[in-house]
Amino acid sequence: MVQPGLRDRSAVIAGIGSWLPNHVVTNEDLAAQLDTSDEWIRSRTGIGTRHVIDEGMATSDLAVEAGSRALKSAGCPDVDGVLVATTTPDRPCPATAPDVASRLGLGSVPAFDIAAVCSGFVYGLAVASGLIALGALERVLVIGADAYSTILDPRDRTTRAVFGDGAGAVVLRAGHADEDGALGPFDLGSDGALADLITIPAGGSRQRSSPDRPVEREDVYFQMQGKKVFKNAVARMSESAREVLGRSGWTVEDVDHVVAHQANQRILNAVAAELGVPGERVVSNIERVGNTSAASIPLALVDAARSGALRPGDRVLLTAFGGGLTWGSTTLRWPDVVPLGR
Known part of the structure; x- marks a missing residue:
């Protein structure tokens, strides 16, 4: 039962920031190494460039940079908790979030990772919103950070x-549901029966690698069954989006911007078509940054807000799909915040 004083309490976006590593890899760079071309990549994904970390860097370095910008955007030096959504933690153990919190100078606040692959940021928003709504925390830093270049087969x-x-990261604060920036209802789901569609087979407790029991080379790298992922991504994001719009009391016509996980431009186009949303309302930055997994939605939000496409009061639908399989959506009216990117 919700305490009377907390009944109208909601999580509100108070600041947002993002960060991309310096090193840019173009399609031409990949074509020089692999049997591919700029035309082949663009026609299938819509991607032209992507950023990758340099030797010696890790996911926590990305998370600290984005987190510090979100804190500065919010105008607050500290928060009560830190959540890091990632598929590429610095280590299998411990979690990456406590290290990020420490490096940001946040002291002994609760900090933990969320493993929902490309849906991780939306899952993180939902978890943080629940903690704020219950009165457990007042301000939470939610970060989506991934260094996929470290888990891809070269x-x-x-x-x-x-x-x-x-x-990418946001600072959430306690507020009221009628404020701009207040996160609306959430729709979350999963289907573990299809876990093998997006996976890294080795490295966990099921398939451990050791000198006495080596694993297949390809099993240590990220694997994805593209055609099946495409079909499920479009269906799940569309279904979840419709569900959360209904809970919000919105229609598709009410939505000013759809910010979906930047998986693939063809997937973005298919989701828009399935929902009946005009293409110009679908935020896309995938051409410049590629699929950044848990970081993709906050990165897209920062880019849209900095360009002026996303304005205070605009109605925004967020929807994501990732390994697990997992998916999730939520809604909000965009707040008057200063986005800070690289």
């Missing part, structure tokens, strides 16, 4: 063409 032209590295 010989696989498909995955190397699609994925890039980056991080």
